[in-house]
Amino acid sequence: MPYRREFILPPVVADLVAARNKLREHYKSASLKFTLDGNLVGDIGEAVAAEIFGIRLVCGNGTGIDGHAADGRSVQVKATGTGRGPVFRCVDTRADHLLFLDFDFESLGGEIIFNGPEHVALANMPEAWIGQRPVSKVQIRAADALVPIEDRLMREDVG
Structure with missing residues (x-):
């Protein structure tokens, strides 16, 4: 079955x-957008990833690890509702695995943009930095193309 x-x-x-x-x-009349973004989108990303991949979420905001896969791998989940790439902070502990989800709130769907070892997604980042650093959508898709199927988390929501 294809990915x-x-x-x-x-x-x-x-x-x-x-x-x-x-x-x-x-x-x-106020021309306000009421965009879904920030922490809310991140929390939705973690919840959806837990449903799709069977991740056990952990408490510990800001640790760089959002949960664990069934095989024990630590997982970081990133999500966007704006179509941009993920943004990373320099943290002491990196996850074994990264999931990056792109939500289309208008169509109520989404796409898995990256599913692989976190180090693959961060290969072009410096070892240390201050603040936040983005990875473009083009870069994260290119990194995903390097991930062999056996290094991906398998979906649990497929019947």
Whole structure:
């Protein structure tokens, strides 16, 4: 079976998007966007990754590890709803594995952009830096193309 990148967001996210859209309609004269971004998108990313890949999430915001796969690998989850690439901080502990998800909140779907060892995604980053550093969407897709199928986490949501 070929590796499937696309997924449908859970119905509870549809409820969130519908509520956001009601806010937009109510305040349309103010031209506010009410974008879903920041910590909320990150939390949705972790929850969706847990459903798709069976990851056991851990508490510990800011550690660089969001959970563990069934095989014990530590996992970092990154997500976007803006179409941009992931942003990284310099942390003491790197995860064994990285998942980067791109949400399309308008269509209530998403795509797995990167699924592989975190070091592959960060290969062009300096060893240390201050603040946050982005990896472009082109760079993260190129890094994903280097990941052999046996190094990917397998989806648990496929019947």
